Amino acid sequence: ETGVTQSPTHLIKTRGQQVTLRCSSQSGHNTVSWYQQALGQGPQFIFQYYREEENGRGNFPPRFSGLQFPNYSSELNVNALELDDSALYLCASSLGGAGSPLHFGNGTRLTVT
């Protein structure tokens, strides 16, 4: 069983640029969500996708956007990068349902300079 994979593992961008992070869900999982984890903090929910539609969003501005594809892979796009966007971005997938654990990828470490 293939787990959740994310790419790239590390990324350095300049303030004002745009970035796209990618995620391949665990086989059979139809729900994907993205989290931002600043250094020394717990992950913060960005948004989730279920059957290719965003159906939940955390307290993040519209410059954070995403897509889920028919094969359940996903992208996180961040426009107009700010220094505070520097963080570990985690993708998680699950089968859905209240008792299903989220399975996380290894994350993408984004540094904005």
Added chain:
Amino acid sequence: AQKITQTQPGMFVQEKEAVTLDCTYDTSDPSYGLFWYKQPSSGEMIFLIYQGSYDQQNATEGRYSLNFQKARKSANLVISASQLGDSAMYFCAMREGRRGDFGNEKLTFGTGTRLTIIP
């Protein structure tokens, strides 16, 4: 108000001893789930254990058990016979929502506890 509170920023425990990591939560939703995740320095979040609000018994998974005290809104993680490989950050998290509520994947995490196992 904090929804998940982990009051122990760091803990040091002797190898082979048991350790309890504290977690309290706050919700008005009668249906919720509580999760514990382990995050080694590599960054991956590893699922350890789950407890549903309607579960009558405390969850157990190998060396991990969850001490669920619903009236006190506490969900402490107990690791028995700690090992050097248990050294990591540990996060408590909660998902609110109805049972079988598909597409609700929002987890609210605490700030974590850094556990260090001493040989």
